[in-house]
Amino acid sequence: MTNELIEAIEEFEKLKGIPKEMIISSLEDAIRIAYKKKFPNSGDIFVNINKETGEIKIFRRAKVVESAHSVKEISIKEAKNIKDNAQIDETIDVEILPDKLGFVAMQVAKQILVQKIVSLERDVIYDEFKDKIGKVLTGKVSRIIGSNIYVKLEKGEGRIPQGLRIPNEEYYVGKELKVYVLDVLKTSRGPDIILSRIDANLLKYLLQREIPEINDGIVEIKGIVREPGKRAKVAVHSYKSDVDPVGACIGTKGVRITNISKELSDEKIDIIRWSDNPKEYIKYALSPAKISRVEIFDKKAVVYLPADQIPLAIGKEGINVKLASKLTGYSIELK
Template sequence: MATDMSEAIRQLVQDRGLSEELVLKTIENTLLAAYKRKFGTTENAVIRFSDDNREVAIYAKKQIVEELEDPVTEITLEEARQLDPEAEIGDEILIEIDPKEFDRGAVQSAKQTAHQSIREIQKDSLYSEFKDKVGEIIIGYYQRERNGTIYVDLGKAEGILPKKYQSPREVYRPNDRIKALIVEVTKGPSGLQIVLSRTHTEFVRAILELEVPEIYDKTVEIHKIVREPGYRTKIAVYSKREEVDPVGACVGLKGVRIQTIIKELEGEKVDILKYETDPRKFIKNALSPAEVKDVIILDEAKRQALAIVADSQLSLAIGKQGLNVRLANRLVDWNIDVKTESQYESMDIYSESRKAVSQLFGEEEGYEEDISRIAELPGVDPVVVDLLLQNGIEYIEDFLELTDEQLQNLQGISPQQIEELQRLIDENVEVVVEEEPAPEEEREDQEEVASSEEEEEYECPECGAKITLDMTTCPNCGVGLSFEYEDEE
């Protein structure tokens, strides 16, 4: 049995990748299962391995008695002394059992136990091994495909590459080499499931660590990676050491490193750019390969910015179907609006800039007084602004000077829109109405009357207190007053 067992142990260790300790435990469980099937119990079964683990024996532990009641757990003194001349009643003796004595049912039960134990041990062993590798790159080979899911041979186990984790650029054939990221390892009734991915951003990070030693040793660090799998990836990197060029380290001499990464991604475009703490500089870098002339922060709280580029750079900055600017937005976590220089010149962003400054210094009240254009009104409908511009009205002052008839004749604007605009003006703009000066002659007459009234002074005939022409009683003594007027000839 020694030769057979040692050969079995060798095969299990080498072919199944099991540890010798687990194999020995499986053999022990197998013998115990066969023993129980034959004798109905394992309480008195003893398994012993040789020092070199090349031999194994199973024993039945029995107690020496005068009268035999249970032949499984007891033995008579006469039988015991045939095995050990010094045996006495009450002693326990080990009797070796030849596995060949087990019947077919016991052997079959042992085999099933062994197979099940080996499967469980393999499952646990592989789970522990691959669970520790989540987030790492692994290489396998295309095995088969079903409903878009690719099954990858990983050697000891089989991995799956779901359709959603496959790059749209890539096409696989049987036995193709596949490099992928382990993203999930689960253990279920059907066995071990290892989920792979080639679309995760962490896949790009892992490739960078393999190809760029400075990233692996943390000389260069990755700030953030954003990706549209199969189309474009943007990577922001930085280094705490001033003498190190983080972008140059990732690109490599003559672009060798970045070309290797692009090749692994099947030709996907990769932008390596420098991370900056200044949002203006970071936004400029994020819109690469386009050249940005200037970046204006419109609203820092809402993280809104305007990037100005040359007319020839607009399509490059925005990218096909807006991909470049969309990835830049995700990379910097700002809402970036891209405009050309000519578009910028026609824009009225002065009010936005002034508002930002006013909010910064807590001068929002003063800001409201400075509103002059209709477009500057908070909450104004852009459609109404455009319609008014088509009617030649841009400033609030011009709108307020319109008569009711002129308001009704405005093209394309409903009475409800006019009413809403007037409400916004009342709420946000302080309208100062200046009184028109009186005509010259009228003003002179008013001045003459005033001066004449100031010159004429009267006294009460009773107490001498000062009185005026409009009084009917003296305010001091209460006597009644009356004035006689002489008609002018």
């Protein structure tokens, strides 16, 4: 029976990912609480479960005295039956037979253990996911409740709140998604794993995965801004003169950037060349519009361009100039 207990604990460890030592500690605590409920005046009780054999032992801590008058004490005569060289004022552990616990108390212990295991499982999931904040994971939509999209991950389940969804993106149970882990919160119902589909770091991850030159450090991403589901701008720089950073990101016939766009619900992605010259950088950021010249006053840029280029510079619903401003850090006025 005792070996079966260890086997069951080890199987549970594999199933739930909770370390064996934590399960045993919880079981010891559950038995201790159950014993104290059945015998409230039993003194200082603790439980030990042998990690190899599964043998359960219950002990009462007692102070050695000449003549015992409470459960917190043991007479020197009885103490010497347990330990030959027992001394007055010494504290020794007195074993209590486990069968004194009884069936009802064991049922109580089982209930307590279940509660503790649920709590442990939540703690394990929290600890695992708090280390994944800032990372991108793959999951599948498991359920849709109200404005929340729940995503089943390898371990645990996260949710995408409405404000972190790509506008107009279609979600359905079973759909596979790449998600950015924004935060992990501790709640009474377990860890609340907050996922995002609109974070710039999600696009950064997809670029690194799809484009070897970025992954290898030949091309560096210098800036990313997004209007989720509509448009994004990515500034890139090459550390090799013979590598075109824009061409490397777009790929032959645009295949690389198209694959990334599909992952983000067909979000249009502009790849532009980065420059440490603000005027040049602003010109690149406003592409596809052709710019005549740029004048800079503190953090404001006045951009001169032909009249027929202004609609291109502004973009649909003003998105192009808005993203260019966010990317470069300059307030942009078109003239």
